[in-house]
């Protein structure tokens with residue numbers, strides 16, 4: 160008989176850094192509460208509206224038409240061309256298709272970019288709190304995170320730029336900035352982007368800009384972008400996704416904008432990770448870009464109404480402290496007297512039947528807060544507020 164190994168023996172013979180990866184602090188609460196009848200889930204980063212049917216129809220038509228084969232590693236030419244037109248319009252400067260690489264999600268855009276840049280021990284400056292997957296992706300590669308936590312003042316969330324600049328130096332391999340930020344809604348001002356770009360030029364580090372929420376803004380058409388302050392052939396990679404702006408989270412289609420000089424590198428990385436994104440999904444993405452701004456406007460309007468409800472209702476609850484988010488679709492709230500966000504998130508499941516994400520999952524600066532996604536219907540949000548009110552007032 161062959162010897163059988165216990166689970167701990169199998170786990171013990173994995174790469175130690177992988178065996179030690181923490182569970183996502185968000186998923187832990189989701190798993191705890193997902194089966195509860197009637198629970199209102201506001202813990203993950205997506206709304207409750209399905210992808211518009213015109214986008215789905217285009218994907219289905221492509222599938223029916225036989226678009227079922229291996230495909231271009233960088234993405235199909237019609238999608239890269241449509242993306243170049245879309246981005247050139249948004250950012251009011253020419254962004255050529257040669258700079259665009261289609262990936263299997265924004266998450267994969269991040270992973271591939273880190274694979275290209277980070278060796279074990281490389282230092283990455285990261286503005287936090289931030290989406291936990293970014294920290295985990297860095298961990299997997301052995302990157303050393305230097306966190307620069309933002310702070311919440313009466314004027315909202317901000318980063319002390321001097322602290323950010325002090326964290327950067329000759330040892331910095333890359334600075335990772337997610338703006339608009341998940342979870343705080345902070346948007347990096349254009350002047351700070353310019354100053355950071357100057358620092359990157361001076362020290363020779365890369366900037367990785369995660370701009371997946373760049374159209375979920377409330378006072379402007381789009382958030383400032385590193386695409387507008389840096390040139391094509393600098394050390395800049397911008398990652399983005401169809402998930403949030405077009406209500407396409409389940410599609411897993413994203414993209415990277417980088418120098419054309421990195422074309423073969425992304426082509427190789429895509430080849431050796433997933434070998435490309437399903438062609439019929441890419442045709443759906445073309446339809447998303449070509450149908451104009453209808454979907455983005457609708458998503459934004461849902462978020463605007465959601466933000467008003469949540470800020471007004473939470474703002475009136477005695478124990479709650481929060482800033483009105485400038486972008487993205489999350490409220491990041493602190494509750495007086497509550498310092499352990501994980502246990503508070505579990506209690507909200509038990510006592511209010513509402514699912515929020517614990518701030519502790521979002522790295523330095525996140526503990527003591529809870530994240531609530533408001534990209535959903537007003538009725539759902541109002542009901543969640545009614546249920547939470549007794550605990551938070």
Ligand SMILES: Cc1ncc(COP(=O)(O)O)c(C=O)c1O
Nearest residue numbers: 204264265266290341371400402
């Ligand atoms: C900041 C940030 N970046 C990237 C992503 C990745 O999006 P996706 O993998 O769905 O394209 C998310 C998703 O929540 C996010 O919040």
